[in-house]
Amino acid sequence: MEIDLTTPALLFSAISLIMLxxxxxFLSYAGLVRALKExxxxxHSSVTAAQIANLRKRLYLTRAMQVTGIASLLLCVVSMFxxxxxxxxxxxYIFGLALVLLIISLTISVYEIYISVKALEIHxxxxxD
Incomplete structure (x- = not known):
């Protein structure tokens, strides 16, 4: 099975939009962290403590989403090389791995959305009450 240079290049725009x-x-979470700190x-309310715990989890998930998304883009470039x-x-095989990483990134994103809804439920x- 052969692929040409355009196949991995197709993901560039999709991954770039996802990374944006x-x-x-991440930037909105940074603003929330500053507001929650104040x-x-x-x-020291229980609601604020719950929001902080939720936000910490969401930040780690966002980092994982970004890392797997960037790794996917990197592997697309390696595949092109x-x-x-x-x-x-x-x-x-490298392009296939890039697709798997993109799937993981999107799956983490769905889970992070679920966690974000929990944060809104707290509010x-x-x-x-």
Missing amino acids: AYTNR QHQKS FIYIRLYLASV LNDMD
Whole structure:
């Protein structure tokens, strides 16, 4: 099975957009951390403590999403290099690994969304009380 240079290149735009979304999430979390720090210093409530724990988990998941996404992009480039030097079989396997890493990154993203909903539920429950 052979692939050409355009096959791994197809993922560049998709991975770039995903990485932009991941970066935006990270930046919004950075703002939340700063706001929660001020809130936590004023009053040590159980809601703030729950939000901090939730946010810490989401930050680690975002880092994992970014790392696997970047590794996927890197392996796409390596796959293109292997195609360039005519190591077609190796390029196919490396491209396959890049796809697996992208799948892992997207799966982590879905889990992180689930955790984010829990954070919003904490706020909603606090408003109900």
